[in-house]
């Protein structure tokens with residue numbers, strides 16, 4: 523088994539990972555590596571297997587087949603390795619009868635780390651300072667979400683695993699956490715793995731995105747490599763003529779329900795674009811296509 527030492531961060535390798543609920547195969551991942559110091563997203567439809575995957579990674583689910591290895595350590599046998607991880611799952615499992623401050627102290631104390639000033643400053647910035655001494659059961663969903671995120675962030679983790687971390691948060695708080703995470707991931711050896719149904723969250727935070735479908739990783743998108751492409755959905759006054767022109771000039775395109783998808787940075791499109799007027803083709807709309815909608819690219 524491979525092993526890395528010191529402060530180089532943690533490599534997570536997944537091999538032949540399988541998890542079933544009764545007859546339902548919820549997870550079936552052949553091979554996947556999470557490199558230290560990188561940022562990863564995971565996308566997939568409801569029920570695709572994201573939470574199950576995160577629960578296996580964090581040892582909440584242990585009856586999986588195959589292996590998950592952290593720097594040569596099997597977390598099922600050596601669960602101390604999990605103290606290097608900060609985890610936020612959607613079920614908000616904290617001690618609800620106790621105060622927010624107790625929960626922060628308790629979970630941070632498990633790692634022997636607790637910087638009161640840092641915690642209070644962060645709590646202040648996200649509007650939790652005045653309620654730190656209230657029992658968590660009196661918190662709204664959003665306040666509880668802020669608390670579990672705060673706990674994950676103050677714990678000086680090397681790896682953050684965040685399942686839908688921004689669901690239920692207001693826009694200002696989402697921006698605060700995104701800014702914090704961007705700074706956090708810039709520090710060497712910090713690794714982020716995040717799921718979100720909001721594509722812009724992943725685009726702004728992740729270098730690599732795994733697409734999961736029925737428990738399988740069906741695609742791995744390199745968002746850094748795709749940044750040179752700029753896909754647009756274009757509608758015109760005469761789509762049929764427009765498509766003929768694109769085909770005759772060898773401009774790659776995909777016809778979708780919402781319009782004709784084109785990489786407007788491609789050389790062939792740049793050459794064709796000035797000719798549209800000659801052919802009496804007028805663009806009636808042009809909208810951005812998210813990178814994560816570009817799976818499979820342009821034909």
Ligand SMILES: Nc1ncnc2c1ncn2[C@@H]1O[C@H](COP(=O)(O)OP(=O)(O)OP(=O)(O)O)[C@@H](O)[C@H]1O
Pocket residue numbers: 543546548566567568569570571572573574575
């Ligand atoms: N405890 C459980 N018992 C039985 N089936 C389960 C259980 N947990 C999850 N499943 C099933 O496993 C599959 C994967 O669920 P999972 O929660 O991992 O999906 P997800 O991608 O996180 O979905 P969502 O985006 O809706 O949160 C689904 O078909 C789900 O119904």
